[in-house]
Amino acid sequence: MHLVQLLLPDFSLILCGYLVCRYTALNRKVWEQVESLVYYFLFPVLLFQSIVRSPLDLGGASSMMAAGLLLGVSGIGLAYALPHLPGLARLIDAREHAGAAQVAFRFNSFIALALSERLAGPRGLLLIAVLIGVCVPLFNVGAVWPMARHGGIGFGRALLRNPLIIATALGLAANFAGLRVPAFLEPSVNRVGGASLPLGLMAAGAGMQLGHLAQQKALTVGLLAIRHLLLPLVAALLAWALRLDGAQTLVLLVFSALPTASSCYVLASRMGYNGPYVAGLVTLSTLLGMASLPFALGVLGRGG
Template sequence: MTFLNALLPVMFMVALGQFLAWRKLPDRDGWRSIERLCYVALFPALIILVLSRAPFDEAPWKIALTLFIAQILMAGTGLLALLWPNVSRPAVGSIIQSNSRWNTFIALTISGVLYAEDGLALTALCAAILIPMANILSILALSHFGETETGVTRNPFTELIRNPLVIACIIGAALNVTGLQPTGILNTILELVSEPAMALGLLAAGAGVNFIALRRAGLFTVFWSLVRLIGMPVLTILIAQHGFGLEGVPLAVMAIATATPTATNGFILARQLGGDADLMANLIATETVLAALTMPAILIAFGLL
């Protein structure tokens, strides 16, 4: 019931975002601007704020290693798409990217509602691990399997140092380690900037659901969507429990983070690096819808609710 109470407001905000986008309030360019605002300012401020003052009860290295192993295994699983009949190389690159990425906005919101600031802090820690690896794995996969007319490739390490969420994780972690927590005016500024982050992030996530892409989804898309939505959290839970003895809130937050659908910005990267952008749009739409069912099912199955 607690999870349902947390999930229903999230689903409402996502649905509201889709409704507003359908009504063109604002138009498509407006929603892209909102998503960009969340990405470059609101969520970085939230991550800096919660990560800087987070009292981590569990050793961060256990969480980091668990997520690192699970993410590498899921990316490797994407290579099995090569066995699918008549699959194209760009499609394989998009599958690997889908398996590697996660939706930070949704994870932060659900963890924050369920576990308050502890949930936000642990999700920010997850972000510090998952975001860099997702960028590296995605760019490497798309660069190898993609087919571009220009032949332009992007350096994954350059992409990392320019990523606002990665920068925010570094700043927040540094402040936490040094004990220099934001106070006074700086703390107030961070709180003001970060306050609308979760609401706007969920509205933008809802607005980004492409039902035209969802209607195009076939067996290939549904299969690999379920592989991502079930495989990554199950791997994470098993590794965390049996490999490192993690339990309680840290385990639940890791499960929530890895059970979210793939990130919406994967479509842009697939298009730029010669991946199958249409398939990526289908995967994003399908996973966003299916995650409402798979996430609670996994958490209930493993007794995390």
């Protein structure tokens, strides 16, 4: 496995966005428009197409779905509990936590799809599609709720107006109804969705200010420890408890140790939170994925 090669393009795009924003005429005003394009159009198209691409077999994939949902609930619960742990309440700013909590449980879908196909072939793609289908709605709601609550925005209103959640709901509805993107439109839809990944990562780099990470050391360490250490451990326990087979265990471990979603930055920024801080977390998470994926697959996978 060449995990470094797989993660290097994402990190390179973040670095590229950082350099372009600071050393060319394409400054923050330009990248704010890019963020809007990614958030309101490109990412929703990617989510919709990712969910409708493969039929979800609710019966045959029940164990995998249960594992994904339990892993997701564990990640959300740990992220929400972080400021309430003994000794951390005075070290973690509530507003910063609301905007950044999503980093602990959301995932980079591009790396998920690429790794699952490389490691487990067509079945790996089907299994990761199941996890994306059941976990993306949960994770999007989990990401929006603390920001809506802390910002005084009605939760229902925030969900109904969030383009990522709208796209997820429409994708699930289309999948369960047996609808697919017509073959003649699929190449265009794939290109639109694919554009969201490089632009989202470059926008994260453009908004990145690593100095913000030092201001919230406890929050930074806590969220990244959940994402890259605790969730792989939970995944290994779930695979054992639910008696998942080899391919299911492999994909679940990959899913648990992925870098966080690049759209975390766009969501936090568009909802009025500290985008530069979240962009720094996305960057660090991409780097930490080079350690957490070998840990999950090499140490925990072999142990299982």
